Amino acid sequence: MTFERNILCIGAGYVGGPTMAMIAYKCPQYRVMVVDVNPERIAQWNSDQLPIYEPGLEQIVRSARGKNLFFSTEIEQGIREAEIIFVSVNTPTKTYGAGAGMAADLQYWEKTATQIRKHARTHKIIVEKSTLPVKTAQAMQRILSAGNEGVKFDVLSNPEFLAEGTAIKDLEDPDRVLIGSEETPGGQRAREMLTAVYANWVPRERIVASNIWSSELSKLVANAFLAQRISSINSISALCEKADADVEEVARAVGMDSRVGNKFLNASVGFGGSCFKKDILNLVYICRFYQLHEVADYWEGVVKINEYQKERFILNMLSTMFNTLAGKRVCILGFAFKANTGDTRESPAILVAQRLIEEKAELVISDPQALRNARSDLKGVDENIAYVEDPYEAAEGCNAIAVLTEWDQYAQLDYARIFKSMRKPAFIFDGRNILDHSKLFDMGFNVFPIGKPAYTHFDADNL
Numbered sequence: 001m002t003f004e005r006n007i008l009c010i011g012a013g014y015v016g017g018p019t020m021a022m023i024a025y026k027c028p029q030y031r032v033m034v035v036d037v038n039p040e041r042i043a044q045w046n047s048d049q050l051p052i053y054e055p056g057l058e059q060i061v062r063s064a065r066g067k068n069l070f071f072s073t074e075i076e077q078g079i080r081e082a083e084i085i086f087v088s089v090n091t092p093t094k095t096y097g098a099g100a101g102m103a104a105d106l107q108y109w110e111k112t113a114t115q116i117r118k119h120a121r122t123h124k125i126i127v128e129k130s131t132l133p134v135k136t137a138q139a140m141q142r143i144l145s146a147g148n149e150g151v152k153f154d155v156l157s158n159p160e161f162l163a164e165g166t167a168i169k170d171l172e173d174p175d176r177v178l179i180g181s182e183e184t185p186g187g188q189r190a191r192e193m194l195t196a197v198y199a200n201w202v203p204r205e206r207i208v209a210s211n212i213w214s215s216e217l218s219k220l221v222a223n224a225f226l227a228q229r230i231s232s233i234n235s236i237s238a239l240c241e242k243a244d245a246d247v248e249e250v251a252r253a254v255g256m257d258s259r260v261g262n263k264f265l266n267a268s269v270g271f272g273g274s275c276f277k278k279d280i281l282n283l284v285y286i287c288r289f290y291q292l293h294e295v296a297d298y299w300e301g302v303v304k305i306n307e308y309q310k311e312r313f314i315l316n317m318l319s320t321m322f323n324t325l326a327g328k329r330v331c332i333l334g335f336a337f338k339a340n341t342g343d344t345r346e347s348p349a350i351l352v353a354q355r356l357i358e359e360k361a362e363l364v365i366s367d368p369q370a371l372r373n374a375r376s377d378l379k380g381v382d383e384n385i386a387y388v389e390d391p392y393e394a395a396e397g398c399n400a401i402a403v404l405t406e407w408d409q410y411a412q413l414d415y416a417r418i419f420k421s422m423r424k425p426a427f428i429f430d431g432r433n434i435l436d437h438s439k440l441f442d443m444g445f446n447v448f449p450i451g452k453p454a455y456t457h458f459d460a461d462n463l
């Protein structure tokens with residue numbers, strides 16, 4: 001079978017895998033190849049056990065794989081054959097040298113650019129999918145045009161806005177698709193070609209064009225704004241706990257102003273995920289680079305409040321459990337950074353677990369999808385950690401439960417049964433405000449929500 005276009009994606013991760021699966025699923029006329037340096041990851045994509053959990057993903061991979069969707073480690077061949085190359089390799093925060101802890105580590109990205117230059121023999125459109133610092137497209141263009149005379153490249157910025165857990169829905173029905181290009185004839189032609197790919201299923205009015213720098217910056221700013229909302233409400237949750245106000249009531253009242261809107265105002269133990277912290281620190285680094293220190297400080301505050309929120313949660317557990325956790329058993333319900341994913345990158349649960357272990361508590365960690373990642377995150381400190389998928393079994397004999405991920409099933413559990421099986425006094429720390437707190441209190445639990453007064457039996461006789 002001949003295909004209308006050959007599309008390649010370098011990097012088969014949380015972004016590359018689902019995005020390419022959706023393009024292949026929606027566009028049977030294109031051949032979509034996804035390559036990765038990690039053979040294990042590629043083998044998983046070719047198996048029944050996909051490397052990432054994402055509702056709806058398995059179904060679309062199954063229906064396109066082997067027909068027009070392929071996963072392979074043959075990067076060089078992929079580069080030679082493709083007309084459009086998406087680059088979605090990881091760009092973690094640098095851990096060394098200049099900008100350590102702040103700037104994006106571009107080593108994987110640069111290696112990819114060099115590889116493309118080396119193996120390309122015909123014109124290619126390069127699409128930046130990874131979140132990158134502003135002006136990376138320019139650097140990409142420079143690397144690509146160094147020494148490979150005769151082969152022309154057009155670089156586009158097409159940041160991915162999907163959120164994990166809803167990736168398939170977000171890809172199928174995106175709020176917008178942003179394509180940044182140079183205003184040269186070549187840049188415009190490349191933009192048209194990529195627009196035509198998305199127009200197979202996305203209404204044209206939602207495919208937005210911009211210059212390449214605006215596109216790169218928009219991705220960082222979108223994530224910074226989202227994270228800022230969470231830090232804003234989390235900062236208010238601290239005040240609510242002191243002022244006997246209820247953060248959910250405040251969020252509802254504030255969010256009903258249509259200029260503010262009601263989404264992303266759920267107070268929590270803190271935001272996690274691979275993007276928010278990394279992208280904000282990247283934004284901060286860029287601002288500092290341009291000597292915009294006030295702007296940098298403003299955005300850095302969003303990350304600082306998030307750290308504060310996690311610490312506050314841990315200290316609250318410690319102080320309410322009589323300032324000692326040594327030998328106490330704590331059940332952590334939920335290790336993923338949010339519901340409906342097995343991803344644990346930057347999950348607040350990691351810090352909570354580490355701190356509780358430092359306090360010499362015993363931990364039982366439960367999660368429907370993230371136990372494999374939890375084990376690897378806690379490697380080396382897990383002497384006193386058990387991993388138990390069944391939440392009833394996990395809570396048995398524990399002094400406390402900490403709900404750290406808002407999995408639906410955790411709201412539906414039979415807490416009366418759980419209460420009976422726990423040591424007394426029994427504590428529950430609801431880091432996601434998903435439980436019925438007064439009902440739990442009536443059952444006998446001491447309940448600690450986020451941003452609401454605690455419900456405790458400490459003054460009563462029944463402890």
Ligand code: UDX
Nearest residue numbers: 160161162163164264265266268271272273275337338
């Ligand atoms: C985010 C952006 O939403 C997405 O557009 C971008 O492409 C990648 O980064 P993601 O990290 O997958 O997506 O998840 P998101 O739903 O944004 O949640 C991030 C974190 O914030 C999670 O830990 C979540 O639990 C937390 N959160 C979210 C809150 O604590 N309160 C809220 O109201 C919303």
Ligand code: ADP
Nearest residue numbers: 011012013014015016036037038089090108111
């Ligand atoms: P994201 O969340 O941005 O998708 P991931 O870490 O999930 O990030 O995925 C990035 C993928 O890119 C990983 O599977 C990694 O092995 C792959 N990768 C990194 N460098 C290269 C490279 N030079 N060539 C091919 N794949 C690469």
